[in-house]
Amino acid sequence: MIKIIGGDYRSRNIETPDSATTLPTKNMVRGAMLSSLGDRIEGARVLDLFAGSGALGIEALSRGAASCLFVEKDRAAYQIVVKNLASLRETKGEVLNSDYRAALERAKKEGRVFDIVFLDPPYAMKGAYQEAVDFLLDNSMLGEEATLILEYEGDLPFHSDLPFQREYKYGKTKVLALRRSL
Numbered sequence: 001m002i003k004i005i006g007g008d009y010r011s012r013n014i015e016t017p018d019s020a021t022t023l024p025t026k027n028m029v030r031g032a033m034l035s036s037l038g039d040r041i042e043g044a045r046v047l048d049l050f051a052g053s054g055a056l057g058i059e060a061l062s063r064g065a066a067s068c069l070f071v072e073k074d075r076a077a078y079q080i081v082v083k084n085l086a087s088l089r090e091t092k093g094e095v096l097n098s099d100y101r102a103a104l105e106r107a108k109k110e111g112r113v114f115d116i117v118f119l120d121p122p123y124a125m126k127g128a129y130q131e132a133v134d135f136l137l138d139n140s141m142l143g144e145e146a147t148l149i150l151e152y153e154g155d156l157p158f159h160s161d162l163p164f165q166r167e168y169k170y171g172k173t174k175v176l177a178l179r180r181s182l
Helices: 029-041 055-062 073-088 100-108 126-137
Strands: 045-048 066-071 093-096 115-120 141-154 164-170 172-179
Touching: 029 055, 029 141, 029 164, 045 055, 055 066, 055 073, 055 093, 055 115, 055 164, 066 100, 073 093, 073 141, 073 172, 100 126, 126 172
Parallel strands: 045 066, 045 115, 066 093, 115 141
Antiparallel strands: 141 172, 164 172
């Protein structure tokens, strides 16, 4: 169990998957990630691409995001996200039990555009960062002032020409914030 740290659901507990491959973002890191977004969260269309427990997307919804698409391939983790949203009576979240590539293709076909994207794949999937960001950019799936938040450990083989890029370090965890506008 972890606690939501801000917004309408502040101090509410949500479940986390019992899995060695799904590790929830630490409270300090999650708080810093959301705080870095400031007022960009209000009314945002959010994509939590490797959702795990759904904590990042739920934090965004708790702070006023208009919607969140949660994508989680692991069936047990997917069920936890569904359960967490139900326990909060949150109706602005949609959860897909899907591989991230298939989910991005589906979102493209549906004409979805996102204002905030959280990318926190299993750390062994280093190529997923570049592939997902390139797909979103190449298919015009990011809003004019979109922000992407990438959480990772170690080195990240990643390149982007987005104008705003800032890296934060929290112990072994690193967070790269990218924005389409300054």
